[in-house]
Amino acid sequence: MPPPGPPPAWPGRPPPGVGSPLQHPVVPVPAGSVPGVTDTPQDALLELAAHSRSGFPHLVAARDRTERDLDDLRRRLSDVPRDGTTAVVMMGSWGRRERTSGSDDDFLVLVDGERRPDAEPQLERLESLLGLGEAKPGTQGIFGQQVFVGPMVRHIGLQDDTNANLTQRMLLLLESVPVVGRESYRRSLEQVVDGYLAGQAKDYRPPRFLLNDLIRYWRTICVDFAGKARAEEQKWGMRNAKLRLNRKLLFAGGLVPVLLCHLQRQDDQRAFLLDALQAPPTDRLAHAFLRYDAVDEGVRALGAYDRWIGLLDDAETRAHLRGLTREAAAEDPRFRDVRRLAKEFEQGLLALLFETRLSPLAREFVVF
Amino acid sequence: MVSHAIVDARSITAHHPLGTSTGHVVELRGQWDLLVRRALDVSTLAVELAALSEPEFLSLCDWLQDAGRGLPFRFLSVHAPTKQLALPEADLVELLLALPPVVDAIVVHPDVLERPERFAALGRTLVIENMDGRKGTGRTAAELEPYFAALPDAGFCLDVPHAGSIDPSMGVAHDLLDAFGERLRHVHVSSVDEDCHHLPLTAEDEEAFGPVLARCRDVPWILEADLPRR
Numbered sequence: 001m002p003p004p005g006p007p008p009a010w011p012g013r014p015p016p017g018v019g020s021p022l023q024h025p026v027v028p029v030p031a032g033s034v035p036g037v038t039d040t041p042q043d044a045l046l047e048l049a050a051h052s053r054s055g056f057p058h059l060v061a062a063r064d065r066t067e068r069d070l071d072d073l074r075r076r077l078s079d080v081p082r083d084g085t086t087a088v089v090m091m092g093s094w095g096r097r098e099r100t101s102g103s104d105d106d107f108l109v110l111v112d113g114e115r116r117p118d119a120e121p122q123l124e125r126l127e128s129l130l131g132l133g134e135a136k137p138g139t140q141g142i143f144g145q146q147v148f149v150g151p152m153v154r155h156i157g158l159q160d161d162t163n164a165n166l167t168q169r170m171l172l173l174l175e176s177v178p179v180v181g182r183e184s185y186r187r188s189l190e191q192v193v194d195g196y197l198a199g200q201a202k203d204y205r206p207p208r209f210l211l212n213d214l215i216r217y218w219r220t221i222c223v224d225f226a227g228k229a230r231a232e233e234q235k236w237g238m239r240n241a242k243l244r245l246n247r248k249l250l251f252a253g254g255l256v257p258v259l260l261c262h263l264q265r266q267d268d269q270r271a272f273l274l275d276a277l278q279a280p281p282t283d284r285l286a287h288a289f290l291r292y293d294a295v296d297e298g299v300r301a302l303g304a305y306d307r308w309i310g311l312l313d314d315a316e317t318r319a320h321l322r323g324l325t326r327e328a329a330a331e332d333p334r335f336r337d338v339r340r341l342a343k344e345f346e347q348g349l350l351a352l353l354f355e356t357r358l359s360p361l362a363r364e365f366v367v368f
Numbered sequence: 369m370v371s372h373a374i375v376d377a378r379s380i381t382a383h384h385p386l387g388t389s390t391g392h393v394v395e396l397r398g399q400w401d402l403l404v405r406r407a408l409d410v411s412t413l414a415v416e417l418a419a420l421s422e423p424e425f426l427s428l429c430d431w432l433q434d435a436g437r438g439l440p441f442r443f444l445s446v447h448a449p450t451k452q453l454a455l456p457e458a459d460l461v462e463l464l465l466a467l468p469p470v471v472d473a474i475v476v477h478p479d480v481l482e483r484p485e486r487f488a489a490l491g492r493t494l495v496i497e498n499m500d501g502r503k504g505t506g507r508t509a510a511e512l513e514p515y516f517a518a519l520p521d522a523g524f525c526l527d528v529p530h531a532g533s534i535d536p537s538m539g540v541a542h543d544l545l546d547a548f549g550e551r552l553r554h555v556h557v558s559s560v561d562e563d564c565h566h567l568p569l570t571a572e573d574e575e576a577f578g579p580v581l582a583r584c585r586d587v588p589w590i591l592e593a594d595l596p597r598r
Binding site (some may be wrong): 013043053054278294296297299300301303330331332333340343344347348350351354355356 | 384438443469472489492493545549550552555583584585586587
């Protein structure tokens with residue numbers, strides 16, 4: 001899709017007679033009350049791109065590439081034997097619709113129900129179809145696994161909620177897309193959402209159980225990053241850049257819909273969350289920037305993220321960042337640019353959370 | 369539901385991140401340790417080290433090489449010299465390139481650039497500021513356009529009172545944000561007198577600037593005068 005041309009008038013410019021928006025009333029903003037903003041975040045990135053002179057070309061290209069690759073993958077997996085309870089689910093850049101030339105195949109075979117040895121497809125059936133060459137999924141025991149939804153949902157918190165279980169559950173919620181087995185995938189997602197909401201949800205309140213787990217997950221990623229950095233110097237530059245950008249996008253893209261449950265009655269929160277989580281995190285964030293009248297900030301934040309996706313699509317840049325130790329990164333001009341993009345991205349997210357009408361919610365629910 | 373009674377009455381000083389420029393602390397000019405200490409009283413998060421004359425800039429380069437790494441700021445900009453310029457422009461660019469990585473932004477005035485393309489090597493660290501009504505160029509979006517065309521990676525620093533000195537209705541400021549908002553890296557905030565000298569922000573200007581600043585909620589706001597007293 002070609003990037004849209006310059007907007008006829010900048011939407012952030014207040015109409016005549018409007019006073020200082022620095023004083024923002026703390027009232028909920030139902031989506032219907034904002035012209036042009038719908039209840040669903042699907043494709044909101046493209047709406048925000050229409051307000052940008054750049055048009056987010058790298059994100060748009062990555063989204064197009066992901067859709068093409070998903071179609072291709074669906075064709076390749078269509079003949080793989082599968083029972084009615086399973087789905088092959090892509091995670092990571094696939095789920096974020098951000099595939100670039102260097103993306104790998106982070107996948108799970110998601111099995112609806114309890115652990116059993118005969119769930120199809122078995123992993124070996126996928127060996128020749130997924131994760132070939134450089135696209136090999138991560139080696140931390142998270143991806144390239146059969147994952148059973150029963151224990152995943154039953155063990156939220158406490159000793160049995162291992163790092164892998166927490167990570168797989170969160171990534172399923174926040175950045176996943178089914179290749180085959182769409183119905184099983186949907187049932188699994190519903191079970192995970194129900195696992196958080198059942199007996200916990202309240203009218204017009206963000207669901208605390210889910211919110212706390214989401215925050216725990218983000219902080220766990222940060223702590224694990226530091227742990228890995230102590231254990232090995234390798235790949236510090238790339239890991240740090242992804243923490244500052246991709247992982248932060250993931251966290252914020254989950255935080256926003258969870259906070260927005262405050263607009264919903266208890267009975268409606270499930271459908272609201274399931275709808276929001278079907279959209280890529282860039283859509284969820286773009287939707288929030290539009291809804292909360294932070295178009296200028298959203299254009300800058302996602303513009304910075306767009307440039308990062310452009311850098312990730314460059315093999316030489318990827319190799320450079322992978323080879324960068326923490327010590328070398330401090331003086332490295334290219335890493336300095338990445339760090340600057342990450343700051344711009346973070347500043348936009350902070351403005352969304354703390355300088356708009358989302359601020360009272362962030363203050364009330366995110367810290368404690 | 370969140371109470372409607374929680375009303376967040378914001379003021380300029382509540383912005384995050386807010387920092388100060390050292391440029392208005394005339395009595396400490398060139399004494400970077402003391403200037404930074406003064407800036408830390410305003411904020412430990414953002415600062416602009418203003419080296420408005422070339423001799424000041426040369427002393428700042430030396431000082432930053434030693435002290436730069438120990439500074440706590442999360443956003444640090446350096447204002448490049450605009451006065452007493454004696455060095456060839458290419459040499460000035462070399463010195464700017466040699467600033468340590470702790471420097472996030474280097475602010476330049478477009479009206480003193482002889483050949484803007486010389487500054488391209490500074491990449492995204494370079495930030496172009498809009499000029500006030502006394503200057504012959506760099507004041508409006510149309511006048512700044514050629515500079516950004518020559519320096520496509522450069523960021524933009526919106527000096528709000530500079531724009532207000534040209535158009536008190538703040539239409540020029542909005543035009544600048546319409547044209548270069550995607551490049552916005554930080555803003556300068558103060559009031560100015562008739563000669564465009566920076567003064568603490570008046571209540572009237574705070575109100576007039578509000579809608580413009582509300583489009584800049586994500587970037588650092590740098591005060592170019594003492595904190596306003598209310």
